[in-house]
Structure formats: C-alpha cells, structure tokens
Amino acid sequence: MPIVRNVSRAVSQLLQSSGCGCGVSIVPVRCIGVSPRQVASDAGFHSVSFAETDHPRVLITGGLGQLGVGLAKLLRKHFGKNNVILSDIRKPADNVFYSGPFIYADILDYKNLREIVVNNRITWLFHYSALLSAVGEANVPLARAVNITGLHNVLDIAAEHNLRLFVPSTIGAFGPTSPRDPTPDLCIQRPRTIYGVSKVHAELMGEYYHYRYGLDFRCLRYPGIISADSQPGGGTTDYAVQIFHDAIKTGKFQCNLKPDTRLPMMYIDDCLRATLEVMEAPAEALTMRTYNISAMSFTPEELAQEVQKHVPELQVTYSVDKVRQAIADSWPMNFDDRNARRDWGWKHDYDLPELVTTMFGFLGSDSRIAQAN
Ligand SMILES: NC(=O)C1=CN([C@@H]2O[C@H](COP(=O)(O)OP(=O)(O)OC[C@H]3O[C@@H](n4cnc5c(N)ncnc54)[C@H](O)[C@@H]3O)[C@@H](O)[C@H]2O)C=CC1
Ligand SMILES: CC(=O)[C@H](N)C(=O)O
Numbered sequence: 001m002p003i004v005r006n007v008s009r010a011v012s013q014l015l016q017s018s019g020c021g022c023g024v025s026i027v028p029v030r031c032i033g034v035s036p037r038q039v040a041s042d043a044g045f046h047s048v049s050f051a052e053t054d055h056p057r058v059l060i061t062g063g064l065g066q067l068g069v070g071l072a073k074l075l076r077k078h079f080g081k082n083n084v085i086l087s088d089i090r091k092p093a094d095n096v097f098y099s100g101p102f103i104y105a106d107i108l109d110y111k112n113l114r115e116i117v118v119n120n121r122i123t124w125l126f127h128y129s130a131l132l133s134a135v136g137e138a139n140v141p142l143a144r145a146v147n148i149t150g151l152h153n154v155l156d157i158a159a160e161h162n163l164r165l166f167v168p169s170t171i172g173a174f175g176p177t178s179p180r181d182p183t184p185d186l187c188i189q190r191p192r193t194i195y196g197v198s199k200v201h202a203e204l205m206g207e208y209y210h211y212r213y214g215l216d217f218r219c220l221r222y223p224g225i226i227s228a229d230s231q232p233g234g235g236t237t238d239y240a241v242q243i244f245h246d247a248i249k250t251g252k253f254q255c256n257l258k259p260d261t262r263l264p265m266m267y268i269d270d271c272l273r274a275t276l277e278v279m280e281a282p283a284e285a286l287t288m289r290t291y292n293i294s295a296m297s298f299t300p301e302e303l304a305q306e307v308q309k310h311v312p313e314l315q316v317t318y319s320v321d322k323v324r325q326a327i328a329d330s331w332p333m334n335f336d337d338r339n340a341r342r343d344w345g346w347k348h349d350y351d352l353p354e355l356v357t358t359m360f361g362f363l364g365s366d367s368r369i370a371q372a373n
Pocket of ligand 2: 172223
C-alpha cells in the first residue's frame with residue numbers, strides 16, 4: 001500500500017510540474033537493441049559541410065505521396081539539399097531519387113527508424129506516412145497499424161531524440177456531431193472513419209507528449225489538398241484533383257460526390273508554406289499545438305463552373321460513391337482558422353479562381369483553352 005501511495009504521489013508531482021511542457025527529463029525510451037539494418041554508407045548525406053549544420057536536419061516519412069515530394073523541395077530550398085531526407089517504403093521515381101537524399105523507412109520498423117534518426121543526426125521530423133480516409137475504410141487493420149502504431153514509433157523516437165515533430169491532421173478529424181459551418185479548433189470530435197479516429201489520436205498523443213515530456217509537437221489540420229504534379233493517395237477530396245486531369249485529357253469528368261457537397265480545400269503551395277511557417281514559429285507564439293488552417297471551401301458544382309471557364313466543353317456527371325459521400329457529409333464545410341492567423345500569422349494566397357488558373361498553368365492546358373476559344 002505505501003508503495004502504491006508513493007508511486008501515485010510521484011506521478012501527481014510529475015503531472016503538476018509538466019504543465020508548461022518543459023523541464024520534464026523523463027522520456028519514453030524503449031529498450032535499446034541492436035538494429036539489424038544499416039543505412040548505406042554511400043547514401044551521400046553523411047558528409048555535411050560545417051555551414052549546413054546550422055540548419056535543421058530533416059526527415060520526412062511517407063514522403064512519396066501527394067505532399068512529401070513538394071515538401072522536400074520547399075525545405076531543401078530553405079535548408080540545403082543534403083539536410084532534407086525523403087523516405088518511404090515505395091520505390092522513388094528517377095527524378096525524385098536524383099533530386100536529393102532518399103532512404104527506405106518503414107515507420108512500423110522502430111529500430112530502423114531510430115537508426116536513421118541517429119545516424120543522420122535528425123533534428124526535425126515531418127511525419128507524413130498514413131492511409132487516407134477512403135483507403136483506410138477499405139483496409140482498417142492496415143490503417144490502424146500505419147496510422148496508430150506507426151505514430152507511436154515516431155512519437156517515442158522524437159521524444160527520445162529531442163526532435164521537433166510535425167504531424168498533419170485533417171478536416172477528417174471531425175465528425176457528424178462537430179459543428180460543421182464553421183468548425184472551430186476546439187469542439188466535439190467524434191469522427192466515424194478509422195482515418196479520423198487515428199488523427200484525433202495523433203493530435204491527443206502529440207499534445208500529451210508535449211505536456212508530459214516536453215516534446216516539441218506541432219500539428220496542422222489540413223483541408224483537402226489540391227496539387228498538379230502529384231496524385232492523391234485515396235481520400236474523399238481526391239475528386240478535386242482528378243477533375244483537372246480529366247478536363248484536359250477527355251473533356252469528361254464523373255464526380256463521386258454529390259454536386260452540393262461542400263468541403264474545405266487548399267492549394268498545395270499554401271499547405272506546404274503553412275507547414276514550414278508553423279515549424280519555424282517561436283514556441284512562445286503557439287498558444288495551441290494543433291491548429292486548423294483554411295483557404296477556401298467549395299462544392300463539386302462550384303469547382304466545375306470555375307474549371308469550365310478554362311475548358312468550356314467539360315461535361316460533368318455524378319455517380320455517387322456511398323462510402324465517400326457518407327464521409328464527406330460528416331466533415332466540416334468551412335474551417336475556422338482564426339487562431340492560426342492570430343498566433344503565427346497564417347494567411348492563404350490561393351482562392352478558387354487562382355487555384356484553377358494555377359492548376360491549368362501547370363498542367364499545360366493552353367492548347368485546349370485555345371481550341372475552346
Ligand atoms: N493530401 C491531403 O489532402 C491531406 C493529407 N493530410 C495528411 O498529410 C499526410 C501526407 O498526405 P499525402 O501525401 O496526401 O498521403 P499519401 O497517401 O499520398 O501518401 C502517404 C505515404 O505514406 C506511405 N506509407 C504507407 N505505409 C507506410 C509505412 N509503413 N512506412 C512508411 N511510409 C508508409 C505511402 O507509401 C505513401 O507514399 C498524411 O498524414 C495525411 O493524412 C491531411 C489532410 C489532407
Ligand atoms: C482531407 C484528407 O484528409 C484527405 N484528402 C482525404 O480526403 O482523406
């Protein structure tokens with residue numbers, strides 16, 4: 001009995017002293033073992049110049065998806081090519097492989113991940129690996145493993161090695177009982193997808209590690225992201241990327257959501273810039289560790305009308321995917337991001353017309369537009 005009392009006294013002292021997120025020296029170190037894997041010695045990023053060490057040493061997990069390659073490009077511009085390591089379990093395309101350091105990293109392999117962090121003296125980690133909303137519903141056990149067990153590995157390694165850790169969350173972290181128009185940072189979160197559940201878990205675990213162990217955890221809830229040169233990985237908002245490709249290739253687009261389904265969306269450049277800005281923000285400026293960020297909000301019908309200004313002959317039909325529609329109907333319609341704007345100066349650059357013009361600029365629709373005129 002006295003032992004139990006002593007332990008609970010020690011725990012309650014710890015909890016009281018950790019409210020500021022600093023000064024708690026205990027970190028969740030897992031038992032140290034010998035990793036069977038070695039990072040290739042010719043990987044090219046071991047020999048850094050002295051000047052390069054002034055910058056953060058970055059690792060991006062799940063970097064070959066829709067967002068990771070663009071993030072690596074942005075961070076390499078800021079911190080130097082060799083200071084940013086892209087990783088994934090997939091094989092990179094030639095242009096990605098030759099554009100900077102790439103390494104195989106399975107986030108479910110704790111020792112391998114730890115070894116990469118140690119050998120490369122990583123200081124900032126961007127954790128992008130995930131299964132998104134639609135693919136997550138199609139394979140719940142895998143989504144649970146990657147999105148939850150994988151996150152636990154990342155959190156422990158980040159806490160153990162004193163990393164600054166960015167984990168993206170999503171509009172999908174809200175559910176049908178959340179206020180949807182607009183959705184504030186702090187409100188009821190009862191998502192009905194494994195993706196959403198895993199992201200709420202990530203938000204809470206990251207914040208818990210921050211207050212309990214002093215982990216420098218930072219998290220943004222992204223809207224649906226729209227990009228020209230990378231494909232989405234199986235989400236509910238994917239239609240808003242596909243419409244551009246189909247408009248150019250065939251002039252026909254079949255949308256899997258109803259025409260009036262309103263969701264928050266953002267152009268990739270805004271999303272990646274926000275990610276860098278929140279990582280660079282002074283800790284004192286952050287009154288929270290998880291922020292909504294917002295740019296625009298539209299329905300498939302509104303997007304189609306804007307696209308038709310560039311490709312007037314585009315024909316849009318609707319064939320609703322029940323799973324995606326149910327997910328979309330439970331998500332925010334508009335996102336309230338006032339806290340991000342106040343605390344660290346978040347400001348989006350792209351509204352719907354700029355987004356559509358920029359997408360067609362990238363995808364080279366000039367010939368079709370000329371034909372249409
Ligand atoms: N793209 C979007 O619209 C949004 C994305 N996000 C979040 O941003 C992050 C990046 O998103 P995307 O690039 O769109 O995702 P994506 O689905 O395109 O890419 C995810 C990557 O994770 C990798 N991965 C899967 N299992 C892995 C494992 N065991 N170990 C290492 N990597 C593994 C995949 O190979 C893939 O390349 C995700 O966490 C996602 O939840 C949040 C909101 C919106
Ligand atoms: C909004 C997201 O998180 C993602 N694009 C999805 O649709 O699953």
